Amino acid sequence: MEMNGAASDYPPGRIMWQCVAGLFHHLIMNYAAYSTEDFLADESFQSFVIGHDATAGQFWRAWIVQNPARQPEFDEAVALLQLLATRQPQPLPEALKQEEAAKLRHAMHPPVAPRAQPVLRVGRHARRWASAVVAALALGFAGVRLWQHATPTAPTWTSYTTHTGEHREVTLPDGSRVTMNANSVLKLATTWQPGHVREVWLAGEAFFAVRHTAPAHLKAVATAPAGVKFVVHAGPLDVAVLGTQFNVLRRVGKTRVVLNTGQIQLRHRQAGRLDQVLLEPGELVEYNETAPQAALVKRMVRADFYSAWTSGQLQFDQTPVADIVALLKDSYGLDVALGNPALARQKLTGTVPNHDVDVLLNAVGKSLDVKVRRQGNRVWLE
Amino acid sequence: MTDERSAQLWEAFRDGDAHALSALFEIYYDALYHYGLKLTGDEELVKDCIQNLFQKLWRRREGLRAVQVVKAYLFKALRRHLGDETKLLRKHRHLLPTYIDSFEVIYSHEEFLIAQQVDAEQSAHLMAALNRLSKRQREALYLKFFDGFSYERIAEVMSLNTQSVRNLVFNALQTLRKVMVLALVLVLMLAK
Numbered sequence: 245m246e247m248n249g250a251a252s253d254y255p256p257g258r259i260m261w262q263c264v265a266g267l268f269h270h271l272i273m274n275y276a277a278y279s280t281e282d283f284l285a286d287e288s289f290q291s292f293v294i295g296h297d298a299t300a301g302q303f304w305r306a307w308i309v310q311n312p313a314r315q316p317e318f319d320e321a322v323a324l325l326q327l328l329a330t331r332q333p334q335p336l337p338e339a340l341k342q343e344e345a346a347k348l349r350h351a352m353h354p355p356v357a358p359r360a361q362p363v364l365r366v367g368r369h370a371r372r373w374a375s376a377v378v379a380a381l382a383l384g385f386a387g388v389r390l391w392q393h394a395t396p397t398a399p400t401w402t403s404y405t406t407h408t409g410e411h412r413e414v415t416l417p418d419g420s421r422v423t424m425n426a427n428s429v430l431k432l433a434t435t436w437q438p439g440h441v442r443e444v445w446l447a448g449e450a451f452f453a454v455r456h457t458a459p460a461h462l463k464a465v466a467t468a469p470a471g472v473k474f475v476v477h478a479g480p481l482d483v484a485v486l487g488t489q490f491n492v493l494r495r496v497g498k499t500r501v502v503l504n505t506g507q508i509q510l511r512h513r514q515a516g517r518l519d520q521v522l523l524e525p526g527e528l529v530e531y532n533e534t535a536p537q538a539a540l541v542k543r544m545v546r547a548d549f550y551s552a553w554t555s556g557q558l559q560f561d562q563t564p565v566a567d568i569v570a571l572l573k574d575s576y577g578l579d580v581a582l583g584n585p586a587l588a589r590q591k592l593t594g595t596v597p598n599h600d601v602d603v604l605l606n607a608v609g610k611s612l613d614v615k616v617r618r619q620g621n622r623v624w625l626e
Numbered sequence: 627m628t629d630e631r632s633a634q635l636w637e638a639f640r641d642g643d644a645h646a647l648s649a650l651f652e653i654y655y656d657a658l659y660h661y662g663l664k665l666t667g668d669e670e671l672v673k674d675c676i677q678n679l680f681q682k683l684w685r686r687r688e689g690l691r692a693v694q695v696v697k698a699y700l701f702k703a704l705r706r707h708l709g710d711e712t713k714l715l716r717k718h719r720h721l722l723p724t725y726i727d728s729f730e731v732i733y734s735h736e737e738f739l740i741a742q743q744v745d746a747e748q749s750a751h752l753m754a755a756l757n758r759l760s761k762r763q764r765e766a767l768y769l770k771f772f773d774g775f776s777y778e779r780i781a782e783v784m785s786l787n788t789q790s791v792r793n794l795v796f797n798a799l800q801t802l803r804k805v806m807v808l809a810l811v812l813v814l815m816l817a818k
Binding site for chain 1: 644645647648649651652655656659660673676677680681684737738752767770771772774776777792795796799800802803806
């Protein structure tokens with residue numbers, strides 16, 4: 245039926261020519277006789293005009309230079325196909341996709357089935373009373389089961405928010421502790437099913453101390469089952485751990501993860517790739533939206549510097565100035581120029597408050613016996 | 627996203643990697659959504675069908691085969707899902723008086739680059755010409771020009787043979803060529 249329907253609005257002679265054109269698609273000599281129709285039907289030519297294929301573009305641009313006699317047909321076919329050049333459709337709202345993705349994840353990892361109910365062992369006298377208890381329990385369970393069944397894909401959410409200048413300590417349903425920095429939002433399902441992946445969503449900055457719920461021998465996060473993992477979703481990054489301490493920063497344009505203890509399995513979800521790295525203590529990974537295609541790269545840092553905001557103090561212990569310069573760049577957005585490159589190798593020891601970057605800079609300057617000059621985001625130590 | 631990389635994710639998913647299926651979901655969600663919306667015009671239906679499609683893939687992963695072009699496979703599967711759902715809805719049409727019996731692509735000028743450059747009359751002319759094409763011609767054009775599918779993949783998605791698709795697209799372009807003579811002149815002038 246379909247064949248007939250398609251063929252009926254088609255002159256028979258052309259079908260033959262179409263087949264032949266298909267067979268000799270890649271013979272250049274064949275293109276030399278191309279009519280407008282032939283150009284239109286040619287997939288490589290379509291790709292060239294519509295811009296799906298760079299190789300086709302090169303080929304056809306070179307071809308028309310070699311075959312100027314075909315210019316009118318070529319131009320007409322280009323113009324017609326250009327009429328059909330499409331605009332990139334508006335991307336869908338991120339919230340819609342996130343909600344649908346969460347539904348799918350939920351369906352892929354359903355909550356574990358409730359354990360078999362314990363058998364009640366009772367003496368003869370107590371039996372009648374016990375059966376009443378069993379009945380009541382059964383009703384209770386049925387109620388819970390019904391309630392769970394009624395809302396299988398619509399968990400209720402809890403979110404915690406901090407405002408400017410505010411820090412907040414949050415204890416999660418599994419006993420893990422989160423310290424939230426200012427201007428942050430942490431979101432999670434209100435109840436967590438045992439044996440189900442623990443998930444939170446973060447915007448802003450937070451330090452996580454995650455409880456290890458897996459059996460003690462399970463230490464490698466990469467090979468652990470999903471049910472014992474704890475995952476922080478921060479922008480395009482998924483931070484998966486078993487039981488560790490780490491800092492996650494998610495601000496507009498960038499996402500940064502620094503690991504203090506344990507292990508992190510870090511995944512990058514977007515841009516059509518599955519990029520993942522395993523972090524060891526002291527490693528930092530930063531993702532910048534300006535380079536969404538760049539692979540995730542680790543580097544070693546002083547991890548405690550990046551969580552120093554939780555205590556309000558930076559502790560230097562024979563810390564090279566180079567590390568402090570990196571911190572000033574990462575945490576305060578300051579570009580520090582050293583008048584003398586040898587300064588980078590000097591080491592500092594001591595404690596400074598970290599909430600005021602000028603106090604910090606002055607302390608560094610005094611210790612090194614150099615002048616500190618600051619202009620906006622640029623700092624000179626000379 | 628290359629076809630090879632998607633095929634690798636597909637393999638990982640068939641091996642039970644839920645993250646791989648989640649990744650495919652994120653990669654193709656927009657394209658599937660827009661295609662579904664083009665066919666049915668019903669956002670809720672499209673959302674439900676995509677969700678059901680992926681959940682079903684997960685449940686049946688062990689029975690699935692390797693695929694060359696994941697995107698085409700997903701488009702075909704969504705098209706079938708939408709077809710089934712639409713049939714059901716049609717049966718109960720008296721319950722849904724506003725439901726439009728469409729399952730067809732309707733074009734609008736916002737979707738085209740050139741329509742922004744020519745005047746409103748020319749643009750309306752082009753849209754009218756596009757929307758006068760047969761249902762299948764419009765769908766084949768959509769898959770070709772919006773999603774960049776080859777004839778072979780369009781054939782897979784629409785369950786036709788490749789030659790039929792070639793004919794559909796070619797005849798559609800010929801029709802447009804006849805109708806759009808004047809607009810073409812304008813485009814040629816713009817191009818110079």
